[in-house]
Amino acid sequence: MLFDAFLAMAGEGEAAALPDTGDLAADLKLVLRATVDELNDPRFDQAMRAMHTEIVHDPALAADYARRLDGPMRELKKARLRAAQEAGQLAEDVDLDVAVDLVFGPVLHRWLHRTAPLTSEYADQVVDTALRGLQPR
Numbered sequence: 001m002l003f004d005a006f007l008a009m010a011g012e013g014e015a016a017a018l019p020d021t022g023d024l025a026a027d028l029k030l031v032l033r034a035t036v037d038e039l040n041d042p043r044f045d046q047a048m049r050a051m052h053t054e055i056v057h058d059p060a061l062a063a064d065y066a067r068r069l070d071g072p073m074r075e076l077k078k079a080r081l082r083a084a085q086e087a088g089q090l091a092e093d094v095d096l097d098v099a100v101d102l103v104f105g106p107v108l109h110r111w112l113h114r115t116a117p118l119t120s121e122y123a124d125q126v127v128d129t130a131l132r133g134l135q136p137r
Helices: 002-010 024-040 042-057 059-086 096-113 120-134
Strands: none
Touching: 024 042, 024 059, 024 096, 024 120, 042 059, 059 096, 096 120
């Protein structure tokens, strides 16, 4: 029920493509900063933590989450990274699933585990560090 409410609030099926200004770093920083703001919003924090806890413990909910939210969002992220590959901003052989995990995973990890403050500056560092490793050589 919480997941359905979360999807209704987020507008299931209404996700838009990630920005593509031609500057991959700026686009990813914009998205990650917005993610940081959402995760730090006290109106959503406890509900999102509760949902993530249930996802870990409930295989059916995990599958539903993957199908209805994580999968579609992952495809949007991969589409933006694919466009960057086509523009020569990322190496042609970069695995886009791994790249999504490299860019977005650290923010979720820091939020879930509360290992350190989750800030926009951290989001920028994640993007800069990931992109240095993903650039063509």
